[in-house]
Amino acid sequence: MKIAILPGDGIGTEIVAEAVKVLKVLDLPFEMETAPVGGAAYEAAGHPLPDSTLALAKAADAVLFGAVGDWKYDTLERRLRPEQAILGLRKELGLFANFRPAICYPELTHASSLKPELVAGLDILIIRELTGDIYFGQPRGRRTAVDGHFPGSEEAFDTMRYSRPEIERIAHVAFQAARKRNRKVTSVDKANVLETFQFWKDVVTEVHAQYPDVELEHMYVDNAAMQLVKAPKKFDVVVTGNMFGDILSDEAAMLTGSIGMLPSASLNAANQGLYEPSHGSAPDIAGKGIANPLATILSAAMMLKFSLNQPEAAARIEAAVQSVLSQGLRTADIYSEGTRKVSTREMGDAVVAAL
Amino acid sequence: MKIAILPGDGIGTEIVAEAVKVLKVLDLPFEMETAPVGGAAYEAAGHPLPDSTLALAKAADAVLFGAVGDWKYDTLERRLRPEQAILGLRKELGLFANFRPAICYPELTHASSLKPELVAGLDILIIRELTGDIYFGQPRGRRTAVDGHFPGSEEAFDTMRYSRPEIERIAHVAFQAARKRNRKVTSVDKANVLETFQFWKDVVTEVHAQYPDVELEHMYVDNAAMQLVKAPKKFDVVVTGNMFGDILSDEAAMLTGSIGMLPSASLNAANQGLYEPSHGSAPDIAGKGIANPLATILSAAMMLKFSLNQPEAAARIEAAVQSVLSQGLRTADIYSEGTRKVSTREMGDAVVAAL
Numbered sequence: 001m002k003i004a005i006l007p008g009d010g011i012g013t014e015i016v017a018e019a020v021k022v023l024k025v026l027d028l029p030f031e032m033e034t035a036p037v038g039g040a041a042y043e044a045a046g047h048p049l050p051d052s053t054l055a056l057a058k059a060a061d062a063v064l065f066g067a068v069g070d071w072k073y074d075t076l077e078r079r080l081r082p083e084q085a086i087l088g089l090r091k092e093l094g095l096f097a098n099f100r101p102a103i104c105y106p107e108l109t110h111a112s113s114l115k116p117e118l119v120a121g122l123d124i125l126i127i128r129e130l131t132g133d134i135y136f137g138q139p140r141g142r143r144t145a146v147d148g149h150f151p152g153s154e155e156a157f158d159t160m161r162y163s164r165p166e167i168e169r170i171a172h173v174a175f176q177a178a179r180k181r182n183r184k185v186t187s188v189d190k191a192n193v194l195e196t197f198q199f200w201k202d203v204v205t206e207v208h209a210q211y212p213d214v215e216l217e218h219m220y221v222d223n224a225a226m227q228l229v230k231a232p233k234k235f236d237v238v239v240t241g242n243m244f245g246d247i248l249s250d251e252a253a254m255l256t257g258s259i260g261m262l263p264s265a266s267l268n269a270a271n272q273g274l275y276e277p278s279h280g281s282a283p284d285i286a287g288k289g290i291a292n293p294l295a296t297i298l299s300a301a302m303m304l305k306f307s308l309n310q311p312e313a314a315a316r317i318e319a320a321v322q323s324v325l326s327q328g329l330r331t332a333d334i335y336s337e338g339t340r341k342v343s344t345r346e347m348g349d350a351v352v353a354a355l
Numbered sequence: 356m357k358i359a360i361l362p363g364d365g366i367g368t369e370i371v372a373e374a375v376k377v378l379k380v381l382d383l384p385f386e387m388e389t390a391p392v393g394g395a396a397y398e399a400a401g402h403p404l405p406d407s408t409l410a411l412a413k414a415a416d417a418v419l420f421g422a423v424g425d426w427k428y429d430t431l432e433r434r435l436r437p438e439q440a441i442l443g444l445r446k447e448l449g450l451f452a453n454f455r456p457a458i459c460y461p462e463l464t465h466a467s468s469l470k471p472e473l474v475a476g477l478d479i480l481i482i483r484e485l486t487g488d489i490y491f492g493q494p495r496g497r498r499t500a501v502d503g504h505f506p507g508s509e510e511a512f513d514t515m516r517y518s519r520p521e522i523e524r525i526a527h528v529a530f531q532a533a534r535k536r537n538r539k540v541t542s543v544d545k546a547n548v549l550e551t552f553q554f555w556k557d558v559v560t561e562v563h564a565q566y567p568d569v570e571l572e573h574m575y576v577d578n579a580a581m582q583l584v585k586a587p588k589k590f591d592v593v594v595t596g597n598m599f600g601d602i603l604s605d606e607a608a609m610l611t612g613s614i615g616m617l618p619s620a621s622l623n624a625a626n627q628g629l630y631e632p633s634h635g636s637a638p639d640i641a642g643k644g645i646a647n648p649l650a651t652i653l654s655a656a657m658m659l660k661f662s663l664n665q666p667e668a669a670a671r672i673e674a675a676v677q678s679v680l681s682q683g684l685r686t687a688d689i690y691s692e693g694t695r696k697v698s699t700r701e702m703g704d705a706v707v708a709a710l
């Protein structure tokens with residue numbers, strides 16, 4: 001089995017190095033091969049997702065991804081910007097199912113913006129459709145408006161769209177995930193305004209007929225943004241489109257107060273997957289050795305479970321992370337009085353030791 | 356001067372009645388005329404926005420709107436559903452500038468989900484573009500996919516779009532509003548993915564050249580959803596498109612913990628406006644006399660200030676609301692121990708008495 005290691009930009013290299021260290025001590029039968037991606041790949045090869053990197057990712061059983069992006073690339077034309085690499089990987093590998101858990105660890109509840117009683121024990125799974133919607137819909141671009149409020153003026157436009165099979169497959173993923181949890185799915189839409197999401201709602205309702213043991217609730221996206229703040233623990237599995245999922249999964253992650261702890265997985269129909277921390281490349285702290293590697297290490301655990309069929313090894317990593325937290329070790333982002341502040345590398349070493 | 360009073364559905368009639376009572380004691384030279392809207396209008400006239408209601412709204416200097424919607428209309432075809440009334444009014448009156456303050460009253464800080472230090476003194480103004488974007492873009496509908504992941508399958512689609520003049524005028528509104536506040540505008544986009552919002556970002560940046568005294572910051576919508584939770588007080592004026600504004604303004608309103616207190620205004624180029632509470636029709640508590648009328652009363656104050664050129668009367672209403680809060684009067688939604696729980700009508704009477 002083969003893992004493609006794509007560290008990327010900013011803190012990406014530092015946090016991925018710790019996850020690789022953890023994977024190595026498990027002594028499992030897989031190979032790892034590293035390639036540049038994002039700004040690093042643009043510097044090295046003139047493109048954020050060079051052919052060789054894409055070929056490696058396609059050939060691998062799983063991709064462990066750090067993070068991409070830096071302000072210094074903001075002025076590049078769009079197709080050369082670091083984030084095109086992640087969009088390209090999602091599209092080329094067909095990674096339509098994005099799993100983003102929002103979990104509040106007991107030791108870190110205090111770090112949340114929310115009152116502790118609202119987030120203690122929080123465990124939501126946001127399932128975001130990742131290869132459709134307005135992210136990839138055609139046509140898009142600039143043109144002269146022919147109708148609307150100002151015909152004749154310059155305008156820009158994008159196309160939101162979902163086809164029946166796209167909605168069906170992500171709905172199945174959500175209902176099946178809910179069966180392993182608390183058997184409740186909240187499907188988030190904007191059916192009162194958008195044709196695309198009226199269709200979404202209709203198709204999710206149809207698929208639900210095959211899962212009578214799972215409760216299905218429909219919620220408008222504006223209301224979901226509110227209910228996440230008001231009573232996040234009422235959610236179990238949330239399923240939504242690419243654009244709404246982008247917004248709501250980040251909102252939910254921030255509710256926990258410890259986004260540095262949150263992994264993510266993006267899977268295709270063959271369970272090939274890309275695994276990355278929920279946080280970004282944080283160029284402001286890159287190279288300082290203070291980033292939290294735990295989200296990446298937990299992403300490696302998701303990878304072992306979902307794509308590499310090593311659930312025991314995944315559970316061992318999760319237990320090791322739990323143990324370093326219980327020991328009171330904290331990187332700067334989750335530090336609080338009475339705990340011990342450690343560097344990126346010390347945190348990785350501590351997880352290795354706990355294994 | 357003429358005010359169209361459109362109470363609507365659910366708690367709409369109860370809360371608007373209190374605002375009308377407050378407006379009457381001011382003894383100002385304007386007429387009020389009431390018409391049905393939403394589900395109530397569908398029942399009465401077979402359409403959520405009957406021609407007579409639309410004509411009244413168009414002829415008036417301002418519209419005081421309650422709320423629309425009830426689950427019982429969920430099965431109607433889309434064009435007959437209550438929310439089409441509000442979309443129709445926005446479109447027909449050209450109400451492109453939506454002002455949604457998110458304010459945390461000192462007396463109600465404890466009601467927020469967030470820790471008090473994060474929201475105490477919160478005062479954000481979200482300015483949402485209200486007549487463009489994917490809400491009204493054409494074409495939209497269902498069709499057979501010709502490309503994408505599943506060509507040949509059924510799909511639904513919508514068009515996101517913004518023209519240059521649409522972005523320019525809302526940007527001017529935002530910069531001018533910021534001049535009366537803390538001179539900071541956060542423009543929220545998704546320029547890294549959407550053509551529409553790359554254009555949005557470019558045009559807002561151009562308009563900013565005319566406001567060198569105002570600070571402009573650009574933020575991706577996913578990050579904005581996070582920063583609102585993490586550090587809401589860092590925002591002053593937020594300006595964004597119709598879809599992102601729908602989500603973020605509701606998120607911001609819920610952060611305050613007292614959405615029953617938050618007014619809103621939707622203005623056109625002639626300062627004709629529609630004023631409504633930020634909360635919805637709450638059919639679950641309709642008719643019980645327990646809804647909070649203060650958001651509607653404060654919307655009437657915004658109306659006096661923005662559309663009826665009566666800033667002193669507006670200030671008197673705001674002071675009266677502040678005074679009933681200081682007296683410890685609370686409707687059920689904002690009640691806490693040690694305060695006095697009052698009904699919708701008692702709250703309206705208390706504001707009248709304070710005037």
Ligand SMILES: CC(C)[C@H](C(=O)O)[C@@H](O)C(=O)O
Pocket residue numbers: 083086087246547548577
């Ligand atoms: C970088 C960007 C294109 C990306 C997205 O919008 O999907 C990011 O926000 C994410 O959520 O992974």
Ligand SMILES: CC(C)[C@H](C(=O)O)[C@@H](O)C(=O)O
Pocket residue numbers: 192193222438441442601
């Ligand atoms: C009712 C609905 C169409 C509306 C919207 O999406 O604009 C509402 O959510 C709002 O924010 O006023």
